[in-house]
Amino acid sequence: MTQIKSVAIVGGTHGNEFSGIYLLKKWQQHPEKIARESLSISTLLANPKAFEATKRYLDADLNRQFRTDLLTDPTLGNYEQSRAKAISLYLGHKETPNFDFVLDLHNTTSNMGPCLLLVQQHPMYNLMAGYVKLKMPEVNISRDEDHKSRDEHHLLATMGKFGVIVEVGPQPQGCLRHDILEWMETLTGHILDFLELYNHDQLPQLPESVEAYRFLSEVSVPLDEHGERAAMVHKDLEDNDFKPLKKGDPMYITFDDEVILYQGEQTVYPNFINEAAYYDKNLAMSLSEKVTIDVYSQS
Template sequence: MSIKTVAVVCGTHGNEITGVYLMKKWQKAQQQISRSTFSTQLLQGNPKAYDINRRYVDKDLNRQFASKDLANPDLAYYEALRAKSINQILGPKGNPKTDLVIDLHTTTSNMGPTLLMPQKGVFYSRLAAYVKSKMPEAVIFCDEDHKANEDHHLLCTIGKFGVIVEVGPVPQSVLRHDVFEQSETLTQHILDFVELFNTDSVPELPTEIEAFRFVKSLKLPTDESGERIGMVHKHIQDSDFKAVKPGEPLFQLFDGGVINLDGDEALYTAFVNEAAYYDNNLATSLMRKITLQVD
């Protein structure tokens, strides 16, 4: 097995502009993302949303790629149509012409450089271990990797393989030098790994690495009418991938009360107080720290 075609998608969310400016840079210096054993294509995910400086026009583009939705002719709002177009360019999902899709994102959360992997397998575990060996500060995020690929709604899942580069914190519609550099560095490590993978030259890797696996999302506290009655507690603000123990605070209520983590195990946060998720009232993801076996 080898990777012959790679697509780097930038600007899937219109106000995450780091990827768009990396795309502009690479368009002028294609050799920076070229390797000898595969071709690399650049694609701007949602140019219309970028033009109006919004995350999306009608609905989140990165939630439109489940196979049933791509096949549904009744879904005809802008992002649904854009998803179907991207599926024809890079897919079609289930029998894609693109072997690897790398989707570039940024977050307002303090996540640092993060590699999100929506599937399991030898390619993914070895990629994760290689990235960690080259960029120890990178975090490996196993994002609902129990799901069948056809059920995933993420853009990157239309490729034979797919990953997300997620880096933060950076405000929406803002360029930040360190985030730009981390996004580029992480992407380059992925491309380097593919070249090594294709030539059977991957160096010796550890047999296991630390990673995090998604458990559930938490919403901001609301009253019966849906009005917010609290906010993310300062105890977890900016503390992505840090442990929260049972009984420790998650939310500060406006009336002075506090909501703590229940249960009997420590969990880890991610996407803490992500600005883009306020339209769905999402406050944070909770994760388990795991040991990822490297095949």
């Protein structure tokens, strides 16, 4: 069984997502709150300049810079690209990571509640999903492009031998909410507890399977002939992350009050609905399918 010895907890990959940043400050003052006997735990503020500016990023999204080809491209040198290279020196090369586990903390403006994003595949993640759902049933588990190899994945969480993202919302950019920060702290604690129990082969009996959501695609807001937004997310869909969207359900409404219905044959489960950070790309939401994780599966 793989042992997890070193853990990096990262906050502030996006500088205006405050829960992880302020939890790092708390844990740096009170390291006993995240201490676990078998784990060596470090913390990292990923994008300090963006935090100082209360911006998601200064030049480019830091959480899109960690593909191996990007990290090794000397021509990429804006602030976040350079910062990614510096972080990769600290966390280690993807082939030879310095940390066994990277836990990256994020906020979303969408109503996703506490969410665990699995960005790789391994039997340990199946067990983690079962443990987290046992301890915190309200958690949504998302398999976010976990078919990709670590080399081609651009997320910071893939810089460890293992890694996950904690995504919690709704929280406005550049703000703090007690309930959201509390969710993040609780979920982080369960993940660390899992790693501790996993190391000692002392996991409790877990459910045989848990529901999860696998990423399918991103969808854009309808645009007019000038490339400007012609519609917005319909109120019946707003705030209904991880709820089923069926053919014929309202999806958008135009500024002329025309309702645009979802036309897909497959029932999907939207998330990141109306995420403020994606407005610059005219993205309305991500679509996922519901899947089952076999907790004790070896694949």
